[in-house]
Amino acid sequence: MQKQVPIDSDLFTWPAAEPKLKASQCYDCGNVIFPINTSCPKCGGINLKDMELKTKGTLWTWTSQEYFTKGLNDYKDPEDFKPYFLGYIELPGQVRVESRLLVNDASELKIGMEMEMVIVPFRVESDGTETMIYAFKPV
Ligand SMILES: [Zn+2]
Numbered sequence: 001m002q003k004q005v006p007i008d009s010d011l012f013t014w015p016a017a018e019p020k021l022k023a024s025q026c027y028d029c030g031n032v033i034f035p036i037n038t039s040c041p042k043c044g045g046i047n048l049k050d051m052e053l054k055t056k057g058t059l060w061t062w063t064s065q066e067y068f069t070k071g072l073n074d075y076k077d078p079e080d081f082k083p084y085f086l087g088y089i090e091l092p093g094q095v096r097v098e099s100r101l102l103v104n105d106a107s108e109l110k111i112g113m114e115m116e117m118v119i120v121p122f123r124v125e126s127d128g129t130e131t132m133i134y135a136f137k138p139v
Contacts, residue, residue: 002124002128002129002130003128003129003130004121004129004130004131004132005129005130005131005132006119006131006132006133007122007131007132007133008035010022010035010036011035011133011134012119012134013052014119014132018055019055019117019119019134020052020053020055020117021034021035021052021053021055021097021117021134022034022035022036022050022051022052022053023035023036023050023051023052023053023094023095024036024037024038024040024048024049024050024051025048025049025051026040026042026043026045026047026048027045027047027048027049028040028043028045028047029042029043029045031043032051032053032094032095033048033095034053034095034097036050053091053094053095053097053117054091054092054094055116055117056091056114056115056116056117056139057089057090057091057092057094057097057114057115057136058089058090058092058112058113058114058115059087059088059089059090059101059109059110059111059112059113059115059136060087060088060089060090060096060111061087061088061111062085062086062087062088062101062109062111063085063086063087064083064084064085064086064106065083065084065085065086066083068081084100084101085100085101085103085106085109086098086099086100086101087099087101087109087136089115089117089136097136099117099134099135099136100133100135100136101115101135101136101137102118102120102135102136102137103137103138108138109138113138113139114138114139115136115137115138115139116136116137116138116139117134117135117136118134118135118136118137119132119133119134119135120132120133120134120135121133
């Protein structure tokens with residue numbers, strides 16, 4: 001099996017049988033912050049604890065990206081480019097997470113639909129190591 005490393009060690013638990021996004025929660029106001037932070041953007045508090053986010057939520061909104069982005073594993077050549085999708089996933093009682101959405105077509109997306117987090121390859125490094133990133137896909 002290829003070596004797999006997270007794109008950022010503070011972003012999600014990895015390796016893990018059931019990976020989870022890492023977040024912070026403010027002791028003072030209860031606000032959930034993703035990604036991990038050292039202060040609360042809501043109240044300015046600095047008493048935060050680490051927490052893991054739910055892996056399922058609902059699609060809050062989405063958009064398509066219709067320009068070539070260097071570094072995405074599946075679009076090395078601008079000629080091969082196809083639009084891809086980004087959105088916000090509402091994790092109930094926690095926070096909205098911005099994410100790539102793993103669908104092929106806008107017709108697969110509907111605001112409010114159930115989505116789940118997955119860890120997928122982002123790119124392959126020159127030594128063959130796969131750099132992994134989180135994404136959400138329809139349940
Ligand atoms: Zn706070």
